[in-house]
Amino acid sequence: MLPPVRSTGAASPFRTHAGEIEVVLVRHGETRTYDRDVGLTARGKHHAYARGTALARALAGRDRIILRHAPTERARETAEALRSGLTDASGPPIAGDPKPDPAFGNFRIWCGDTAREPSGAYALYQKARNTGTVAGWITDFARYLERQRLGSDPVGYWLRQPLPSFEPPIAVVHRFGRAIAELADADDPTPVTVVATHSGCLRAVVATASGKDRGEPENGETVHVFATPGRDVATVHYRDRTDQWILPRTTPPWLRPAVFRTAVDGLT
Template identity: 75%
Template structure:
């Protein structure tokens, strides 16, 4: 995908999991999906000296990273440096459930413990709306991308979080090493939408998004399916995430 002088970060959606009611691991099919992706990456990343494996801090992402490693090793791909490590920068989108911050499966486990007749928390309303799309066979992640849900980490915050983490990897300027990250579909969709201007829909389990840039560049190329789009990597949080007061921000008319 990338030239020898380019930094490459490969985002991989986790393999199939048995349930989203709690943080479960992969099914046999999910392990096979991730393993097969690992063998494919062995060919795609053959020019690299080594691969660093990272994963979102969920069980399905961890098991995906382990299966990716097995596929890379069995296919004689570039050696994996150490064991796959969790990286909170590549977490799934988060939900504020009262005093607890967790991702959707953690929120679902908390939700199941609550008697709905007694539930008055704001996050319950948000999560009920999200869950309804899932129960009806709809697109709950697409709903999150389109609908403001105050208890949910917004898509733009996920894009900023991923972009800054990828920017740090690129700034290190080591084109001999590729980084492969097992993460989640909503994050992949948000990143691709930021690059191309529209939601691409749900990626398959094990599908990849490749982010490629030269050291020192402010823009990367995002490769997904049959398209490539330029993405300006965020370097700092915008003021509306920084807590500045209105008086510290100048509006378009100078007020």
């Protein structure tokens, strides 16, 4: 069952400052499998549609919204179902079609010579195992998949455990933060952007804002982020908490190896 979207009916209950933009991060709907990049189950499409109708009520009165999605099939189908729900429930006008946005993509795995998100990496992993290939990313991915197979918490493992071949949570937070800052600072910022994305990204953003991992979001669950043009402080609403998030507008040197190496050389 989908968690409720908190709404007072006429407008989003979270909106508090004039000039803010709102970015609604939505976890994709239930998918058929994580072994490859495929779309949603019938239940997943239904839940994403229902989330769209709920957002139509929560976002009533807004001038327009845009729809973005992570570049995976499950996120794309979620965005399409959200659009149908928003439209059928007479939500705010939607500007254009849902578009893929790599800035809001899932965390990636460096599979030797190519970067793939987990469902895209699975086929490469199987091929590597079948041919007896030995590589660090295969070990990392095997450990991640073992948690998934046991029904524990693979995303939580990624959040806590250094996995050298995986894009780290802090890199995802910087990527999302910069993308949200750019939406806020646009010459003509769109009041609301609804983004279909992935649970690990949501957990990393929420953990950064609240100071703790708050667990796996439900399929279709939302995180609302409010940002103001030119301001570094955003507001993050998730479940029963409201927290401030300092948007990471610049990348620290340790996420830019060439810059970091230069800085270290300058100290020696």
